[in-house]
Amino acid sequence: MGYFYPSSSIKQEIVKAEFTEQALLKGLANNDSKAIEALYKDNFNMVQAFILNNNGSYDDARDIFQEAMIALYEKAKSDSFVLTSKINTYVYSICRRLWLKRLQQIGRYSNQIDSFEETVAVEEDLEIHEKRNAEFAIMDRALNSLGEPCKSLLEGYYVKKLDMQQLAKEFGYTNADNAKNQKYKCLIRLKKLFFAQYNIGE
Amino acid sequence: MEDSILIQAIERYLEGTMLPAEKAYFEELRKNTPEIDQMVVEHNMFLHQMDSYSDQRNVKHVLHDIHTKLLERGDINEGGELSTKGRVIQLYNKYKKVTAIAATVGGVIALVISGLTLYLSPASNNQIQELKREVESVKRNQQYQGAKLKEVDSKLPKNAILTGGGSGFLIDAKGYIITNAHVLKGSSFANVINNNHDEFKAKIIYRDEVRDLAILKIDDEDYTALKTLPYGFRKSDLDLGEEVFTLGYPRNDITYNKGDLSAKTGFNGDSTRWQLEMNANPGNSGGPVLDKNGEVIGVLSTREKEAEGVAFAIKSKNIFKLIDEVKDTDTSVQKIRIVSHSSMKGAERSSQIKQMENCVFLVQAFNKK
Numbered sequence: 001m002g003y004f005y006p007s008s009s010i011k012q013e014i015v016k017a018e019f020t021e022q023a024l025l026k027g028l029a030n031n032d033s034k035a036i037e038a039l040y041k042d043n044f045n046m047v048q049a050f051i052l053n054n055n056g057s058y059d060d061a062r063d064i065f066q067e068a069m070i071a072l073y074e075k076a077k078s079d080s081f082v083l084t085s086k087i088n089t090y091v092y093s094i095c096r097r098l099w100l101k102r103l104q105q106i107g108r109y110s111n112q113i114d115s116f117e118e119t120v121a122v123e124e125d126l127e128i129h130e131k132r133n134a135e136f137a138i139m140d141r142a143l144n145s146l147g148e149p150c151k152s153l154l155e156g157y158y159v160k161k162l163d164m165q166q167l168a169k170e171f172g173y174t175n176a177d178n179a180k181n182q183k184y185k186c187l188i189r190l191k192k193l194f195f196a197q198y199n200i201g202e
Numbered sequence: 203m204e205d206s207i208l209i210q211a212i213e214r215y216l217e218g219t220m221l222p223a224e225k226a227y228f229e230e231l232r233k234n235t236p237e238i239d240q241m242v243v244e245h246n247m248f249l250h251q252m253d254s255y256s257d258q259r260n261v262k263h264v265l266h267d268i269h270t271k272l273l274e275r276g277d278i279n280e281g282g283e284l285s286t287k288g289r290v291i292q293l294y295n296k297y298k299k300v301t302a303i304a305a306t307v308g309g310v311i312a313l314v315i316s317g318l319t320l321y322l323s324p325a326s327n328n329q330i331q332e333l334k335r336e337v338e339s340v341k342r343n344q345q346y347q348g349a350k351l352k353e354v355d356s357k358l359p360k361n362a363i364l365t366g367g368g369s370g371f372l373i374d375a376k377g378y379i380i381t382n383a384h385v386l387k388g389s390s391f392a393n394v395i396n397n398n399h400d401e402f403k404a405k406i407i408y409r410d411e412v413r414d415l416a417i418l419k420i421d422d423e424d425y426t427a428l429k430t431l432p433y434g435f436r437k438s439d440l441d442l443g444e445e446v447f448t449l450g451y452p453r454n455d456i457t458y459n460k461g462d463l464s465a466k467t468g469f470n471g472d473s474t475r476w477q478l479e480m481n482a483n484p485g486n487s488g489g490p491v492l493d494k495n496g497e498v499i500g501v502l503s504t505r506e507k508e509a510e511g512v513a514f515a516i517k518s519k520n521i522f523k524l525i526d527e528v529k530d531t532d533t534s535v536q537k538i539r540i541v542s543h544s545s546m547k548g549a550e551r552s553s554q555i556k557q558m559e560n561c562v563f564l565v566q567a568f569n570k571k
Contacts, residue, residue, distance in 0.1 A: 031261060037268050044278050049429040058280040066265045073261050132254070139255045159256040184206040184213075191248055 021087050028069075029076040039069065043088050047095045054099065064102070068094040071129040085120045093119040097126055135198070142193035150186035157183055208238070212245045362568040365389040369450035369489035369502075370418060370565040373435070373521060374538045375428040377420035380521060381488035381565050382503050383409045386416050389567030394420060397456045397559045404565075407534045413474070413520050414503055418565070419534065432557040433490070434544035435518050436497035442466070446478060448502050448515075449555065450489030451564040458555055459486070461513070463499075468514040469506065475514045476500050482513035488565060491515040496546030496554050 027035020044065055051061040068091050075081055085093075096119060143151055149171055156162045156170065168179035214220050215228050232239045272278045365388045370381030379394060386392060386406060395401045402422040409416035440463050447460040461480025468475025478491065482505045491500045500515030521540070528535045546554045 031257070031264065033264050033268065036261075036264055037272070040265070040268050040272060041277050044272070045426060048278070048280075053429050062269060062280075066262065066269070069265055070258060070261060073258075077257075132258075135251060136255050136258060139251060158252050159259050161256075180210075181206065184209050188205055188209060191245070194248065194251070195244070 021083065024087065025072075025076045025081075025083065028073055029081075036069070039072075039087065043091045046088060046092060050092070050095065051099055055103065056099065060099075060102070064095050064098050065091075067098055071125060074129060074132060075125055089120055090122065093122045094126065097122055138197045139194060142190055142197065145193060146186065146190055149182075150189065153179070153183055154186050154190060208241065209245065212242050213249075215242065216246055216249065361570050362391075363570075365567045365569045367451075367564065367566045368485055368487035370394060370563045371449075371488075371490040371498075372428070372431055372561040372563075373417075373540055375431050376537065377425055377427055378407075378538050379404065379418040379420065379563060379565070380501060381416050381418060382501065382516075383411050383414045383416040384503075385488050385565055386567045389569050391569075392418055392565055392567045394418065394563035394565050396563055400424070408524075408528055408532060410524055413524055414516060415501065415520060415524055417524075417535065417538075428561070430545070431541060431561055432544070432546050432554075433492060433496045433498055433561070434542045435521065435540050436493060436499050437519065437522070437542060440466070440476065440493065440499060445494050446480070446491050446499060447551070448480065448482070448486065448489045448491045449559060449562045450482075450486040450502065451562075452483035452485035454564065456559050456562060456564075457486075460551075461511075464512070469504070472514075474520055475503075475516055478502075478513045478515055479511060480513045481511050486513075489562060490558075492554075492558075496544040496549070496558070497542070 024035050024039055028039060044061075047065045047068070048058070048061040051064055052058070056064070071094050072087070072091060083090075143154065146154070153167060153171060156167050157164075162170070164176040164180050164183070167183070168174075168176045171179060173179040173182065211220075211228065215225065220228060232242060269278070273280060366385055368381060368385035370379040370385070372378065373380045386409060389406075392404045392406055393401055394404045402420045402425045404418040405421045407417050407419050442463055442465070444463045445460065446463055447458065449456055449458055451457065459481055461478045463476055464479040465477035467473050468477055476491070476499065482502055486502050487504075489502045490498045491502050493499050498518050500517050501521070502513060502515045504514045506512040506514075525535055525538055525540065546557055549557070
């Protein structure tokens with residue numbers, strides 16, 4: 001009954017595709033903007049179409065997609081990372097889950113979510129992602145309630161990865177040592193604020 | 203102040219920038235002072251937290267920049283029409299106008315010359331015909347120019363020869379197209395062209411000569427997969443006299459035909475087919491046959507030579523069977539999901555056609571020279 005056409009070339013292409021997907025994920029984990037751009041280009045339109053088709057706006061599509069990319073980023077970075085499905089299936093599944101949740105939150109949940117794409121189970125990954133998000137939200141709040149110049153000083157050091165010399169210059173400290181001392185003081189305050197919230201288990 | 207000295211020490215310890223002696227002293231201190239030990243653990247955890255927090259913020263930043271960049275480049279789109287056209291086709295559209303103007307100018311000049319010839323020579327019927335011919339040939343020239351542009355655009359390798367063609371339609375929005383196996387007979391690759399004359403490369407992923415069905419997969423970066431298909435696939439039986447219709451490419455433009463179900467079996471009692479009272483032409487092969495609700499009941503495939511207006515369609519059941527059979531062995535077929543729900547139910551015919559015409563393709567089969 002029939003025959004495969006041309007089966008050998010199909011197999012080869014699949015192997016090749018997986019290889020490049022691995023490379024893309026490695027690039028994502030290293031925050032390589034070329035890899036991220038490729039991933040963005042390959043997957044965004046599919047997600048946008050899905051969101052728009054299910055009561056969402058362009059902004060919703062962007063939010064949900066970027067959230068999914070961050071979840072993928074976290075997954076790609078973790079030591080236990082294994083790719084069990086194609087990237088687009090994974091991203092789609094995450095977005096679908098996130099969007100269903102969002103719809104539920106605003107009380108517009110309908111069973112008839114419109115999609116016939118294949119999905120994989122992502123609940124566990126999303127749980128980890130959400131827990132992490134909650135922790136980051138605490139960090140955000142702690143940073144924001146620090147006040148200036150502490151907030152900018154710490155952001156400069158930890159987020160923008162500037163060195164003490166640059167920071168001293170930018171903030172007008174007479175030398176790097178003074179800036180460093182100030183940074184430690186700020187860090188102690190931030191730590192207190194963070195753990196106060198964190199240990200409540202918020 | 204003391205706290206900050208301690209934190210500084212802990213941080214250096216964690217970073218591994220302490221001198222060996224200092225490190226040994228600090229480790230001793232850790233061992234003997236649980237409070238300090240606890241502080242080290244806590245601070246380590248905090249720094250990790252801070253690190254991943256920073257990483258996430260940086261990635262967010264990159265994502266935001268990329269979004270803006272892709273928007274500017276038109277790779278993604280917010281609002282307005284989503285462009286499904288490839289760059290080559292966009293280029294073609296861009297210069298189409300210029301070509302048309304050039305051709306028109308050529309046409310006008312030809313007309314003037316012919317007019318002059320006519321004016322300067324004695325009038326006779328022959329010459330009027332000649333004029334006609336000349337105008338005709340100008341027209342042909344215009345078309346020729348059009349054809350040439352298309353040729354440049356074509357995504358085919360240079361040594362491709364056309365072996366046949368017909369119609370085909372999406373069975374899965376991801377780009378899986380079903381057509382007749384006989385449409386692809388003797389070919390090694392194919393391309394598909396939609397109603398907007400956008401051309402896409404397609405891979406032949408499966409053919410079943412017995413059922414006379416074949417599956418293609420659009421394999422072209424210019425192709426943007428549809429969200430969902432407007433039509434579904436009917437599993438239930440049909441009644442005689444039910445109205446059916448088809449879309450296909452007996453010409454280069456998509457063409458609609460309608461008819462009725464006239465028998466539940468095909469030629470010589472073939473139970474895998476429907477008999478339709480319908481005018482089908484060469485090129486209609488591989489097109490979808492749908493009922494009035496917009497559910498696919500079959501794939502148009504043959505007509506009777508002897509009788510006028512009798513056509514046969516392969517029942518859609520065979521598509522399900524084919525996919526079920528091949529699923530276990532062929533990974534490329536596994537991904538196909540066939541939907542039974544049609545969203546065109548109750549819509550007027552013209553709107554049904556409008557919704558689905560982008561899902562029906564002109565299939566061109568090629569072989570290498």
